[in-house]
Amino acid sequence: MRIGELARRAGTSARTLRYYEEHGLVRSQRAANGYRAFDEAELRVVREIRELLAIGFDLDDIRPFVACLRAGHESGGVCPDSVAVLRRKLAEVDAYLGRLGEVREQLHAQLTQAIARREKACPRRSSPLPRS
Amino acid sequence: MRIGELARRAGTSARTLRYYEEHGLVRSQRAANGYRAFDEAELRVVREIRELLAIGFDLDDIRPFVACLRAGHESGGVCPDSVAVLRRKLAEVDAYLGRLGEVREQLHAQLTQAIARREKACPRRSSPLPRS
DNA sequence: GCTTGCCCTGACACCGGCGGCAATGTTTAG
DNA sequence: CTAAACATTGCCGCCGGTGTCAGGGCAAGC
Numbered sequence: 001m002r003i004g005e006l007a008r009r010a011g012t013s014a015r016t017l018r019y020y021e022e023h024g025l026v027r028s029q030r031a032a033n034g035y036r037a038f039d040e041a042e043l044r045v046v047r048e049i050r051e052l053l054a055i056g057f058d059l060d061d062i063r064p065f066v067a068c069l070r071a072g073h074e075s076g077g078v079c080p081d082s083v084a085v086l087r088r089k090l091a092e093v094d095a096y097l098g099r100l101g102e103v104r105e106q107l108h109a110q111l112t113q114a115i116a117r118r119e120k121a122c123p124r125r126s127s128p129l130p131r132s
Numbered sequence: 133m134r135i136g137e138l139a140r141r142a143g144t145s146a147r148t149l150r151y152y153e154e155h156g157l158v159r160s161q162r163a164a165n166g167y168r169a170f171d172e173a174e175l176r177v178v179r180e181i182r183e184l185l186a187i188g189f190d191l192d193d194i195r196p197f198v199a200c201l202r203a204g205h206e207s208g209g210v211c212p213d214s215v216a217v218l219r220r221k222l223a224e225v226d227a228y229l230g231r232l233g234e235v236r237e238q239l240h241a242q243l244t245q246a247i248a249r250r251e252k253a254c255p256r257r258s259s260p261l262p263r264s
Numbered sequence: 265g266c267t268t269g270c271c272c273t274g275a276c277a278c279c280g281g282c283g284g285c286a287a288t289g290t291t292t293a294g
Numbered sequence: 295c296t297a298a299a300c301a302t303t304g305c306c307g308c309c310g311g312t313g314t315c316a317g318g319g320c321a322a323g324c
Contacts, residue, residue: 004270014271016312033320035271055235058310078246086246090239097232100225103187107222110209114218117210136300146301151282165290167301190280 001038003028010046017046023059025049025066045069048076056093061085133170135160142178149178155191157181157198177201180208188225193217 003014010017020026021036026045028036045066052062064085065076076082135146142149152158153168158177160168177198184194196217197208208214 002271013312015314018273019311033271034273035320053311055238075246075249077242078249083243083246083250086239086243090236090243093232093236093239097229097236100229100232104222104225104229106187107218107225111215111218111222114207114210114215117207118215134301145283147284148282150303165301166303167290185281 001040001042003036003038006038006043006046009043010050012046012050020046020049020059025059025062041069052076057085057089061089133172133174135168135170138170138175138178141175142182144178144182152178152181152191157191157194173201184208189217189221193221 001009003017007014007017017026021028026038026042026049028038028042031037048065048069049059049062052065053059064079064081068076068079068082071079073079077086133141135149139146139149149158153160158170158174158181160170160174163169180197180201181191181194184197185191196211196213200208200211200214203211205211209218
């Protein structure tokens with residue numbers, strides 16, 4: 001399989017695949033003319049990469065998952081290194097959720113306050129409060 | 133007040149203040165020698181900028197708040213434009229919280245699954261499940 | 265032979281909020 | 295007088311995953 005086909009099948013671009021290869025995530029043979037020749041299995045790999053990227057992983061985080069697939073596992077997440085990354089990411093996400101929740105509170109408070117002051121300054125019949 | 137003092141008092145750097153000025157957020161007079169001369173009131177402005185940045189606003193979002201302060205309001209958030217930004221940001225944060233929650237679920241599911249498979253493959257006495 | 269469609273490498277652009285350096289002028293304290 | 299501390303403008307670097315262009319080579323149908 002050449003790069004264009006893999007790109008189409010994986011729903012991404014040739015540029016992107018070259019980038020992954022450059023960073024050691026995807027592998028290929030070279031044909032006599034210099035064209036990359038990808039193994040069928042790389043499709044699975046690329047899909048794993050794309051899924052994890054979409055979740056917010058960076059390429060370094062993804063390496064263990066690719067290695068896990070290459071080791072023959074059906075899922076990229078079952079190997080110890082992958083599990084470690086999953087744990088770390090979960091912790092990161094939880095921390096971020098916490099901070100974001102605080103930010104939400106601040107925003108909500110500011111908004112409520114601002115609207116209250118507006119009401120005091122020039123009162124109307126009904127005041128559209130932000131939901132929640 | 134010169135730039136160094138303002139930077140110290142606002143807890144940031146001269147570089148940063150020049151950047152804000154360059155982008156129209158902070159104002160200054162110029163002394164005969166070319167040095168910037170900041171009004172006392174700019175301290176309040178810079179602090180507002182810093183607070184909002186810390187919350188996750190970008191400089192464009194912050195503009196209305198600065199304008200509001202310059203208009204003489206005690207809080208930067210009470211003017212209509214600021215309120216609009218607050219609403220939009222709240223919506224953005226809520227949306228992000230939603231997505232992040234989904235991501236958290238995915239991570240948690242993957243982790244649980246991976247650990248379950250590990251248990252099946254090489255059972256031990258106790259299995260440390262990730263919290264929550 | 266010509267066109268079309270692939271493929272190759274290399275390299276710049278992006279985004280945003282600065283950090284940091286260079287080269288130079290100003291003020292101030294000792 | 296001099297050194298230190300401050301100020302100025304201007305420009306490059308960063309981060310990461312791509313888009314995109316430049317300037318080529320290869321394959322295949324007409």
